[in-house]
Amino acid sequence: MRQLKPGREQRSQSFWAIAFARFRRNRLAMAGAVLMLVLYAVAIFAPQLAPYDPTVINLRNRMEPPSRQHPLGTDIYGRDVLSRMIYGSRISLSVGFVSVGISITIGTMVGAIAGYYGGLIDNVLMRMVDMVISIPVLFLIITVVSLISPSIYNIMLVIGLTSWPGVARLVRGQFLSLREQDFTEAARALGAGDNRIIFRHILPNAMGPIIVAATLGVAAAILVESTLSYLGLGVQPPTPSWGNMLYEGQAYIREAWWLSVFPGLAILVTVLSFNMLGDGLRDALDPRLRD
Amino acid sequence: MTEKTEKQNGILLQVRELKKYFPVTGGIFSRVIGYVKAVDGVSFYIKRGETLGLVGESGCGKTTCGRCILRLIEPTAGEVIFEGRNILQLDKEEMRKLRREMQIVFQDPYASLNPRMTVGDIIGEPLEIHGVARGAAKEKRVKELLEVVGLSPQHVRRYPHEFSGGQRQRIGVARALALNPKLIICDEPVSALDVSIQSQVLNLLQDLQEEFSLTYLFVAHDLAVIKHISDRIAVMYLGKLVELADKEELFDNPQHPYTEALLSAIPIPNPEVRKERIILEGDVPSPIDPPKGCRFHPRCRYAQDVCKQLEPRFVDIGEEHYVACHLRKQKQVA
Numbered sequence: 001m002r003q004l005k006p007g008r009e010q011r012s013q014s015f016w017a018i019a020f021a022r023f024r025r026n027r028l029a030m031a032g033a034v035l036m037l038v039l040y041a042v043a044i045f046a047p048q049l050a051p052y053d054p055t056v057i058n059l060r061n062r063m064e065p066p067s068r069q070h071p072l073g074t075d076i077y078g079r080d081v082l083s084r085m086i087y088g089s090r091i092s093l094s095v096g097f098v099s100v101g102i103s104i105t106i107g108t109m110v111g112a113i114a115g116y117y118g119g120l121i122d123n124v125l126m127r128m129v130d131m132v133i134s135i136p137v138l139f140l141i142i143t144v145v146s147l148i149s150p151s152i153y154n155i156m157l158v159i160g161l162t163s164w165p166g167v168a169r170l171v172r173g174q175f176l177s178l179r180e181q182d183f184t185e186a187a188r189a190l191g192a193g194d195n196r197i198i199f200r201h202i203l204p205n206a207m208g209p210i211i212v213a214a215t216l217g218v219a220a221a222i223l224v225e226s227t228l229s230y231l232g233l234g235v236q237p238p239t240p241s242w243g244n245m246l247y248e249g250q251a252y253i254r255e256a257w258w259l260s261v262f263p264g265l266a267i268l269v270t271v272l273s274f275n276m277l278g279d280g281l282r283d284a285l286d287p288r289l290r291d
Numbered sequence: 292m293t294e295k296t297e298k299q300n301g302i303l304l305q306v307r308e309l310k311k312y313f314p315v316t317g318g319i320f321s322r323v324i325g326y327v328k329a330v331d332g333v334s335f336y337i338k339r340g341e342t343l344g345l346v347g348e349s350g351c352g353k354t355t356c357g358r359c360i361l362r363l364i365e366p367t368a369g370e371v372i373f374e375g376r377n378i379l380q381l382d383k384e385e386m387r388k389l390r391r392e393m394q395i396v397f398q399d400p401y402a403s404l405n406p407r408m409t410v411g412d413i414i415g416e417p418l419e420i421h422g423v424a425r426g427a428a429k430e431k432r433v434k435e436l437l438e439v440v441g442l443s444p445q446h447v448r449r450y451p452h453e454f455s456g457g458q459r460q461r462i463g464v465a466r467a468l469a470l471n472p473k474l475i476i477c478d479e480p481v482s483a484l485d486v487s488i489q490s491q492v493l494n495l496l497q498d499l500q501e502e503f504s505l506t507y508l509f510v511a512h513d514l515a516v517i518k519h520i521s522d523r524i525a526v527m528y529l530g531k532l533v534e535l536a537d538k539e540e541l542f543d544n545p546q547h548p549y550t551e552a553l554l555s556a557i558p559i560p561n562p563e564v565r566k567e568r569i570i571l572e573g574d575v576p577s578p579i580d581p582p583k584g585c586r587f588h589p590r591c592r593y594a595q596d597v598c599k600q601l602e603p604r605f606v607d608i609g610e611e612h613y614v615a616c617h618l619r620k621q622k623q624v625a
Contacts, residue, residue, distance in 0.1 A: 014450060015407055182403035186466070189361055190417040191390035200416075204407040 019284045029280020035273035043089045052080035054087040063256045073258040084240035091241040095225040096218035102160025107167025115175025129165040174206035208285030215278035219271040305336040309369035329355040331530035342507040344521030352530040353510045357476045394467035398479040400459035404451040411447035417469040436465040457488035529586045536612040546614040
């Protein structure tokens, strides 16, 4: 029975190390991850990367097609489209990041409490979730934004506060099944309190699906922000965001296709990369696929 | 159980009339439409240092009984007296402290270890919870425990998935041992293991019992396993004990027809020997609506009218051999 291998203590692969190894074999997911990192780098180093000031108007250069000076052309006020897109990535990514942060935090707390304690608490919380889910999110956001000012912070807040129910359901399901596992029962038999069981035993085992939900949630939030900006309810000009650039460009799509095509592509690529990343993470973290 | 046995010294755990009814709900309003009587009035005691085997077929309530004793499942009624204290009356904090004294080893070594924790964390957790040891002292104790259960101390930083079923069960045993408990409830600890590994784990459990003067309640459905490890054996059928006796007494002189049938099902590894097999007919009745009278009567080949009417009492027929059967005397005569 003893397998003594003389020498130093054997350090072994944790769950996360194995998941990462599996993730690395998935090319699509790796591409998504790399793209995501590039996007974040662009957003962080926007002032260094952008060739022009994104808000400086130069009416002599209006609607110039892509050229050496302006790789992606200029818009109706002569502003550099590339620079505006680089700065716009800050909006998209921070909206994605912050609103998902809010929704994951609320969703995990609500789901954990409902799933762990069950009974009446579960019922009350889940009916609340049903209520929030039954509201058409876009209409709610439009209403809210038209009542309070449509600043980027309000948008983050509203997206975050409306997208948590999905996370709550997911986490609740995880807690319901993990709560009944033998290792949870073992912890209880050892005298572990609720906090210890929730944070040491159940939550670490539920992290996989939560991370996947977060990644996919970023993509969804970026889309919602773009939609709002496109409708004119999001980030207000002159601050550039991919959504409001798309909106401004659509009127001139015949004369200046570059005004709408490039922001549209940026949204597409970003959402796609987050979705690929999320799918890859799902595969890497799914315990059923453990080899 | 009689007063006499209770007063005897050396009883570690006494269970009296333990009951666990699980409500069954139905209809659109989730009304309670019945109860699954998983454990329905079970009484027994365990002496210090002995192993009481609890045997019965699947679904008879063995596991529920074990979990009720640890209050992992809250019993519906009854008393569980551990070292003179009825633990069902303890509050949450008192119960938490008492858990040092009584531990459990689970059936499934794959489900009972947290896959996100290292072996060191798993075995060290009880020490942390009860503030016994931290840091270096904890690690030292964990390594000791690993050696005690026959694993290498170098395995502390490994994860459960890197071990075989037998090794994982050893980890589970080490975790149960960490706090030096007096009682360990072994809930089918070898049922999920290969036969070749079963004996290793059983021998380990026996060695540990001697070394640390442990008391076991050993739940199993495998009679060979039960015979190997137990001092006394209790036979359970549909939420009730039907017979309880010394190991030899039970195997040589079974009194209850159900025990008889169970024993006749043990294969004999000798093709020359022919033995009469008692084949039980029908299925185990539903524990929601158990048969009136003796619960075994629909499947009993000796059943008579009295068995259908009156529930037999669980009585001592001498030398701590308990049986719940109306026909015991007649059978002996016949």
